[in-house]
Amino acid sequence: MARNILYAQSGGVTSVINASACGVIETARRHPEQIGKVFAAREGILGVLREDLYDLSLEDDAQIAALRHTPGGAFGSCRRDLGNPDTHPEQFARLIEVFRAHDIGAFFYNGGGGSMLTAAKVARFARLSGLDLTVIGIPKTIDNDLPHTDTSPGFGSVAKYIATSVREVSLDLAAMSGTSTKVFILEVMGRHAGWLAAAAGLAFEGEDSPLLLLLAEIQFDKTGFEAALKHKVDRHGWCIVVAAEGLMCGGQFCTQAQTSEIFGHEQLGGLAPLIAHHARALGYKTHWAVSDYFQRSARHIASRVDVEQAYACGAAAVSYALEGRTDLMVAIRRTSDEPYLWTLEGVPLDEVADVELPVPPEFIRADGYGITEAARRYMRPLIQGEDIPPFRHGLPAFAELRLARAERRLPHWTGKT
C-alpha cells in the first residue's frame, strides 16, 4: 500500500504559504497509486511531536484549491528549534515514532532557514534510526534571506504590498504637504535583512525621488539622515522614509539604543515614532505607519509571480519525493530577468540550513538611502501580476477547511514542547 505523506508549516506565515500547501496537496492527490493519505501537522514540528495531525483526505477539492488564495497558515505554524539529536535525542526519537505510527514516507517542511535546519536534522536522524523517510524543504520567508534560491515565496507579495502602498501614500502626501504633513515614515518588517525596506524603492523610478530607505544593513547615522531628509524635502516638498525594524544604531537595534540615549527612559513604540522624532526635530510635520502583520497577510494584493512560485515549490517538492530524491530544498533558479524566466531545482538542505543573506552591497545606493538599478532589475519581476482572491459580500473569501484530526496511535507526548 502507498505510504502517507506529512506536510507542516513553520516560522512566520505569509500570504502565499498556503499556496505551497495547495501545491503539495493537489499534486499528491494526482498520485493515489504512489501516495496514500496527506497529513498536515498542527503548528509545524510541534504537531509532529504531539502527534497532532490533520487528516486532509476529508477535505473537498474546492477548499484545497481555495488554499491558493488564502493567507495565514492553514494548519498553524510555530517557531521552535528542536535542538540537536545528541542533546535532545528523546525529541527526535519521538518524531520518528510518529512518522512510523502514521506510515509517513515523506515529510515536507515549509519554512525559512531555521526550518531547513530542522528538516536536515530530521532527515539525518531518520536515517540513523533506520526509517525510510524522504525529507524535502519548501522555501518560505518574507525576509528573502534564503541562499541558493532566486527568491523565497512570500517576499514578492510583501514587496508588492509595500511598493503599492508607498506609491499610493505618495499621492496623499503630495496633496497635503503644502500646508501640512511633509514627512511620512513607514516601518516595515526585517530584523536582520532590509529586503522589505528595499522593496519600497520600486515605488518610484530613478534615484531622484522623494524617498529615503533605512535598511537593516546600514548603520543609522542621525546627522547623515537629517541632511538627506532636509535635501529631499527642500527638493520635493515632502519625503517618505521607509525603515526596516532591524535598523542598527551603534551595534544594537535603534529601538533599544535611542530609547535610552534620547529620552532617558524606555519607549514603548517601535522604530517609526523614533524616526518621526528626528524628522520633527527638523521642523517637519510627520505621520507614521507600522505595517506589521498586514504586510505579510495582505493576500488581496499578492504578486501573481509569487503565488505561482509558492504553488510550484509545493508541487515540485512532491514530484521530487516521487522521483526518490531527498534531503533537498526546492529552489528557484532565474534564467532571465526580462522576461522573467525561472525553473526549479533541488539544493541540499545542508547548504541552506540556517543561513541568512542580507541585501548585497551592489543593491544598495552609494549614499545608503536607496537601491541601485541592479536591485530594481532583481526585484521588479517578483512583484509582477495580480492574483486577486474571490470576494464575497465585499470581503475576500478564503478556504474553510474541516481540519479533522487524524486518530492518535501513540501515548501523549509528555516531553518539552
Next chain:
Amino acid sequence: MARNILYAQSGGVTSVINASACGVIETARRHPEQIGKVFAAREGILGVLREDLYDLSLEDDAQIAALRHTPGGAFGSCRRDLGNPDTHPEQFARLIEVFRAHDIGAFFYNGGGGSMLTAAKVARFARLSGLDLTVIGIPKTIDNDLPHTDTSPGFGSVAKYIATSVREVSLDLAAMSGTSTKVFILEVMGRHAGWLAAAAGLAFEGEDSPLLLLLAEIQFDKTGFEAALKHKVDRHGWCIVVAAEGLMCGGQFCTQAQTSEIFGHEQLGGLAPLIAHHARALGYKTHWAVSDYFQRSARHIASRVDVEQAYACGAAAVSYALEGRTDLMVAIRRTSDEPYLWTLEGVPLDEVADVELPVPPEFIRADGYGITEAARRYMRPLIQGEDIPPFRHGLPAFAELRLARAERRLPHWTGKT
C-alpha cells in the same frame, strides 16, 4: 460666452476624492455650451486666495478618466479655516476678486463639514458682493461624520480596507497564536468618531468573534478592557483589538492621559503601543500596526460602491449648477438596505456646515466593544464591489496630469494664508 467653473479639494484626502473630481470635470466637458473652462484651485481655498489655479482644459480625456482610480488629491488640499467675513473681510474680498478675474460662475468645494462651512460663507459673501456665484459642496470624509447624507464618499473604501485587512490578519494570528502572538492591535484613524474602528466589525459575522473594538465614542476602561480581552483569548486563543486614535480616557485622549499616568513621562508612540502595553501586562505576546495614511490612500482595495458614489456626487454637483441650484451639498439618500439603493439630493450647506456625527448608540454593542446588527446592516452595503485600478509593471498606474497653471490676472496675494 459660457462662464467658467472652479473646483477645489479640502481637508484630508481620500482614495476616492479624485473620483469626485472626475465626475465634476467629465460632466462639465459634456456641456460646452453652458460651461467654459474648468479650473482647479491648488491646495483648496488657499489656491483661490493665491490665485493659484490649474487650467484643466489642457488635460487629456484619458488622464481625466484616470482620476477615477487615482488616490490622493490631484490638485492638492489644505485644512484652512478662513475665519468669518466680518473678522476677515479682506480674505473674502480677495476670493471674490479671483472669482471675478476668472469669470467663475460656479464654485465646487469638495470636503467635509468644515469645508461645507467655508463654502456656505463664500456663497453668502458672494451674494453680499453682488457676484452671481453658484456654490455647491461635494461631500468627502473618511470620518463618515457628515449629517443629512447616508455616507460620505471616502468612508466605504477605508471601511473595506480595514475589514479586509483585519480578516486577512486574523488568519495570520490564528496560525501563530498557539506558540506566539496572541493579541494584535490595530490603530485606525478617527479622532472624534469611531466609524473606522466600527468598520473592523465587518470582518467577522456575529458577536462571538475574536475581535474587540475601542471606539472614540466609549470612554476607555482599563479594567473592563482587560477582562474582555482575557475572555476573548480564553475563548478563541487570540484576539484582534481595533482602536480609534481618538479613544478617550477620563475626558482626554488616551495617548495624552495614559502617557503621564502610566509611564511618568511622555511617550512618542500612538495609541496602539499603549493598548499593547495593557495586553502584555496580562502576559500576552502582542503585535501592533498603525494604518495611518495607508487606510485612506489604499485605492487598490477601494469599494466600488464608494467610487460610484464619489463620482456621482461630483457629477451631480455640476448638474445642480446647470439647473440653477446653489448653496447646497450633494447628499446620498438610501432608499433600500438590500439591495442597496440610493439617490442623490441637495441639502442646504447651512445644515451640514461644521456638524460632526458620532457612531450612534444603537450601532454600538451593549458592552461597548463591538457593533450591532443594525450597524452591519448600515455599513455592509458601503463596502460592496471591487474597483481594482489598472496595474502596469506590477504597480497601480495612476493619472498623470499636466497641471498647467492658469495665467494670473491679479496682483500677488500678500495677506495671510
